[in-house]
Amino acid sequence: MNNPVDVSSLGYGRSIFSPEHDTFRDGVRDYFRSFIEPNILEWEKRGGFPAEVFREAGKRGILCAGIPEVYGGMGGDFLHHVVLHEEHGFSVAGASMEAGACTDGIAYAILLGGTEEQKKEWLPRFASGEVIAEIAVSEAHSGSDVKAIKTVARRDGDDYLISGHKMWVTNGPISNLLIVAARINDAAEESAKHSSIKLFLVDRAHVKGVEVSPPTPLMYHGAGMVSQVFFDEVRVPKTAILGGEAGQGMRSALQVITTARLCLSARMLAACELALKLTIDFTQNRVAFGERVIDFQNSRFKLAQVKTEIAVGRAFVDDTLRRNSQGPVDATQAAMAKLWVSDLEGRVMDECLQLFGGLGFSAEYPISKMYAFARAHKLYQGTSEILRLAISRTLD
Ligand SMILES: Cc1cc2nc3c(=O)[nH]c(=O)nc-3n(C[C@H](O)[C@H](O)[C@H](O)COP(=O)(O)OP(=O)(O)OC[C@H]3O[C@@H](n4cnc5c(N)ncnc54)[C@H](O)[C@@H]3O)c2cc1C
Numbered sequence: 419m420n421n422p423v424d425v426s427s428l429g430y431g432r433s434i435f436s437p438e439h440d441t442f443r444d445g446v447r448d449y450f451r452s453f454i455e456p457n458i459l460e461w462e463k464r465g466g467f468p469a470e471v472f473r474e475a476g477k478r479g480i481l482c483a484g485i486p487e488v489y490g491g492m493g494g495d496f497l498h499h500v501v502l503h504e505e506h507g508f509s510v511a512g513a514s515m516e517a518g519a520c521t522d523g524i525a526y527a528i529l530l531g532g533t534e535e536q537k538k539e540w541l542p543r544f545a546s547g548e549v550i551a552e553i554a555v556s557e558a559h560s561g562s563d564v565k566a567i568k569t570v571a572r573r574d575g576d577d578y579l580i581s582g583h584k585m586w587v588t589n590g591p592i593s594n595l596l597i598v599a600a601r602i603n604d605a606a607e608e609s610a611k612h613s614s615i616k617l618f619l620v621d622r623a624h625v626k627g628v629e630v631s632p633p634t635p636l637m638y639h640g641a642g643m644v645s646q647v648f649f650d651e652v653r654v655p656k657t658a659i660l661g662g663e664a665g666q667g668m669r670s671a672l673q674v675i676t677t678a679r680l681c682l683s684a685r686m687l688a689a690c691e692l693a694l695k696l697t698i699d700f701t702q703n704r705v706a707f708g709e710r711v712i713d714f715q716n717s718r719f720k721l722a723q724v725k726t727e728i729a730v731g732r733a734f735v736d737d738t739l740r741r742n743s744q745g746p747v748d749a750t751q752a753a754m755a756k757l758w759v760s761d762l763e764g765r766v767m768d769e770c771l772q773l774f775g776g777l778g779f780s781a782e783y784p785i786s787k788m789y790a791f792a793r794a795h796k797l798y799q800g801t802s803e804i805l806r807l808a809i810s811r812t813l814d
Contacts, residue, residue, distance in 0.1 A: 450509040458511035461641035475519040476547025490542025507688025513791035516642025531670030551595040554584040571600035590645025617660040638790035679756035697770040757805040
């Protein structure tokens with residue numbers, strides 16, 4: 419499980435990264451090889467990874483790489499941020515980590531949509547790994563249909579009182595800042611059609627009334643965790659609204675999701691490359707009917723197809739990543755990347771697992787975890803159907 423894997427030998431020439439990005443990549447790769455991979459099985463047994471995962475990343479200076487130095491970040495660009503996600507995908511522990519230390523995408527939400535006070539208060543603590551922030555939008559009866567959320571923020575003087583129930587909050591047990599979507603509902607705006615949805619920064623250390631459930635049992639979760647979170651009249655100041663009372667609410671969320679989908683696409687492609695490499699290594703050593711499995715024409719054709727499809731995916735995704743590093747790309751572009759790559763990842767994991775034979779189904783082999791983890795990618799950050807719906811709106 420913990421053998422370092424050299425994915426660079428696959429031979430894809432890529433031109434979007436600079437020597438600075440490559441140096442940064444070395445540091446991130448070392449973080450996964452020397453800190454995450456030796457501990458991952460223990461964290462899986464414990465049922466979740468500790469907050470130390472973020473603090474160690476902060477100590478190594480790999481969080482908030484694209485955030486300006488004035489806010490505690492590294493002052494790099496979006497592609498530095500992408501590198502963190504790619505290395506997550508290139509790691510054999512990646513599939514056990516869910517979001518892992520990659521949640522600093524929320525830092526971008528604050529950078530792009532937060533007030534100056536919010537940037538100064540939160541971003542340096544994101545960069546140090548002290549703050550673990552998670553998005554709490556989905557509810558029991560509304561995931562895709564975000565506008566149907568029932569969590570309410572009721573105005574009370576200069577404060578708001580948040581009440582409701584969220585599901586699927588990634589890293590719930592260890593997160594200390596929740597970005598909660600709630601429907602503003604004050605006495606003057608009784609009618610739901612006038613109420614709007616805002617994102618609240620809920621600092622768990624300074625509020626009462628937040629209860630986080632133990633991790634939800636999943637088809638597969640490795641060392642990752644998702645929880646339900648209950649809010650009972652949680653009092654937050656009006657300054658806790660992302661961007662202030664005039665903040666962009668769900669428009670800020672759309673910006674975050676666009677960035678997150680691009681980063682996830684980069685991570686999924688990296689995971690596909692890792693799966694291909696692991697499968698090549700395995701089939702070179704596995705013998706059936708006196709021949710190496712990689713020497714069967716079927717195996718070679720399958721792997722050739724996988725390699726080709728990854729290379730084609732890379733062309734589109736790298737171009738999108740490069741353009742996003744020069745200024746936000748259109749949300750449709752990110753939706754197309756996530757739709758196509760999550761589908762590709764499902765196919766790649768299935769083909770690769772098949773070539774491991776029964777051992778592909780054994781938890782001892784990372785490919786089994788990568789297969790299961792890939793399935794979730796067609797569900798979160800917009801299901802494939804919701805992505806098609808969004809893309810289809812641009813047809814005419
Ligand atoms: C591992 C994991 C981690 C997650 N992490 C988070 C998190 O950190 N924070 C968070 O807020 N949420 C999180 N989620 C929740 C995730 O965002 C939702 O599951 C997702 O948005 C789908 O919503 P739903 O489950 O309510 O399904 P539904 O919206 O009920 O959808 C059910 C089915 O109907 C389809 N469908 C719905 N509407 C349409 C339509 N208009 N046209 C065609 N088909 C449609 C869907 O595509 C799906 O196939 C996570 C989910 C998972 C599995």
